[in-house]
């Protein structure tokens with residue numbers, strides 16, 4: 059069993075899905091030790107409470123600097139013996155304090171077929187450019203923004219989709235399908 063900590067800054071629907079996947083058999087081999095958020099008002103924290111998962115919040119503004127912020131997170135990670143950090147809508151760049159300790163042990167899900175649309179508003183940009191396809195990518199985290207090595211990605215045809223909302227829904231459905239699957243394979247050692 060791999061101990062994981064999930065990081066989310068917003069809604070946390072992917073976090074919730076990863077927890078539910080363990081209950082309904084879509085996911086196995088990992089144990090969700092806590093939900094971490096950098097935003098006190100993140101809905102992800104409410105979801106964690108409802109699911110009975112420990113929730114931790116540290117805001118950067120309450121720390122001296124990013125280094126102290128990440129050191130405080132690191133302390134929690136070490137207390138809970140976290141082996142893998144799973145980002146799910148975490149909106150901060152991971153800096154060297156965490157990267158050094160968790161090299162190749164931080165993964166992220168991004169709503170585009172990387173390297174296309176790195177960074178913010180990936181779904182919206184694909185829609186506004188009238189791109190025929192976009193996708194979802196799960197990748198290891200390095201010091202860049204959505205530049206780490208790709209673990210798994212899937213394309214999504216959006217040619218006949220008219221609204222941004224509809225594309226967002228399709229992307230999220232794909233995320234809910236693949237994140238537990240890929241995490242399971244990673245935790246079972248099928249992906250290195």
Ligand code: GRF
Pocket residue numbers: 066068069070071072073146147148167168169233
């Ligand atoms: C997802 O689309 C994910 O790909 C991106 O942030 C979004 C998080 O959504 N990194 P949610 O908070 O899991 O609902």
